[in-house]
Amino acid sequence: QADKLTPSIGITLDRFIKQKQDEFPFATGELSQLLRDIALAGKIIHWEVNRAGLANITGSYGNYNVQGEEQQKLDVVANVRFIRALRNGGEVCGIISEEEDSFIDTGNHQGKYVVAIDPLDGSSNIDVNVSIGTIFSIYRRVSPVGSPPIIEDFLQPGNRQVAAGYIVYGSSTMLVYTTGKGVNGFTYEQSIGEFILSHPSIKVPQEGKIYSCNEGNLLDFSAGVQHFIEQCREQRLSARYIGSLVADFHRNLLKGGIFLYPSTQKAPNGKLRLLFECNPMAFLMEQAGGMATDGKRRILDIEPKEIHQRTPFFVGPQNLMERLNQCFQQE
Ligand code: AHM
Numbered sequence: 001q002a003d004k005l006t007p008s009i010g011i012t013l014d015r016f017i018k019q020k021q022d023e024f025p026f027a028t029g030e031l032s033q034l035l036r037d038i039a040l041a042g043k044i045i046h047w048e049v050n051r052a053g054l055a056n057i058t059g060s061y062g063n064y065n066v067q068g069e070e071q072q073k074l075d076v077v078a079n080v081r082f083i084r085a086l087r088n089g090g091e092v093c094g095i096i097s098e099e100e101d102s103f104i105d106t107g108n109h110q111g112k113y114v115v116a117i118d119p120l121d122g123s124s125n126i127d128v129n130v131s132i133g134t135i136f137s138i139y140r141r142v143s144p145v146g147s148p149p150i151i152e153d154f155l156q157p158g159n160r161q162v163a164a165g166y167i168v169y170g171s172s173t174m175l176v177y178t179t180g181k182g183v184n185g186f187t188y189e190q191s192i193g194e195f196i197l198s199h200p201s202i203k204v205p206q207e208g209k210i211y212s213c214n215e216g217n218l219l220d221f222s223a224g225v226q227h228f229i230e231q232c233r234e235q236r237l238s239a240r241y242i243g244s245l246v247a248d249f250h251r252n253l254l255k256g257g258i259f260l261y262p263s264t265q266k267a268p269n270g271k272l273r274l275l276f277e278c279n280p281m282a283f284l285m286e287q288a289g290g291m292a293t294d295g296k297r298r299i300l301d302i303e304p305k306e307i308h309q310r311t312p313f314f315v316g317p318q319n320l321m322e323r324l325n326q327c328f329q330q331e
């Protein structure tokens with residue numbers, strides 16, 4: 001009777017990570033701890049995001065509030081929070097962030113891992129209360145443990161990711177991640193301060209019915225992409241575009257949709273960044289049964305040349321990705 005009155009709230013992220021770790025007898029627990037550090041940073045940013053309107057941190061960076069304190073833009077705040085959480089955690093020897101020009105040596109030279117983060121993606125949406133997100137990607141370093149990190153630790157192709165995920169600060173906050181064994185989603189329960197498994201083993205619906213792109217750039221798109229969009233319209237697919245990658249991707253992942261950010265006149269190599277945005281999303285989508293390309297190549301096989309490299313990006317369920325591919329071939 002008591003059980004019925006108090007239904008279980010489900011498995012927490014911490015317990016889930018612990019269970020997964022127990023499946024690997026030789027695991028040292030460092031990756032598990034790293035994932036927990038990211039979740040902790042996510043909780044702090046959730047708190048920052050939710051008080052942003054009142055705390056005068058939606059203003060532009062460099063402004064001062066009435067008390068004469070400098071206002072911090074939320075993406076700067078998120079960057080500081082994340083770097084601090086990862087540095088304090090101790091498992092990470094180096095970090096690259098979309099907000100930083102070059103890589104950060106955390107000083108934890110015994111750490112086996114390096115992390116790429118986009119601390120708060122979709123910054124143009126912050127001031128208008130639209131969902132935003134954090135994207136992360138974890139690699140094992142290639143330099144020897146015990147030494148400072150080197151640039152090659154970060155310039156690894158996406159197929160070397162050990163784990164990747166995002167946190168979406170939406171109508172609820174969710175953390176979605178993969179370690180290469182499927183994708184799981186956790187919803188933040190504020191009252192107890194825990195992420196709870198709410199979306200186990202996410203698979204993208206294979207009959208995608210949504211397409212997402214900035215159609216204002218249509219005339220800049222290649223003939224193949226234009227043709228594909230024409231087909232989407234003919235087939236009465238739904239057009240959905242928030243302009244916030246994490247939110248657009250999250251919806252497409254759960255409901256079945258393709259996201260396109262092709263090259264444009266303004267952004268000849270596409271707008272999105274390979275290491276911070278495309279690789280983690282590509283890893284998640286493949287793990288959920290979909291695909292991700294730059295129009296020619298699998299995203300995860302691209303050898304990065306520099307940290308802030310951009311790429312055209314197409315990601316979604318197989319039916320739509322295959323149709324897009326046919327349009328490219330007819331170009
Ligand atoms: P940001 O990293 O500067 O925030 O920009 C990335 C964002 C993505 O969230 C989104 O998919 C894209 O830019 C939208 O671009 P556009 O406004 O050109 O459609």
Ligand code: MG
Pocket residue numbers: 098118120121122276277
């Ligand atoms: Mg970004």
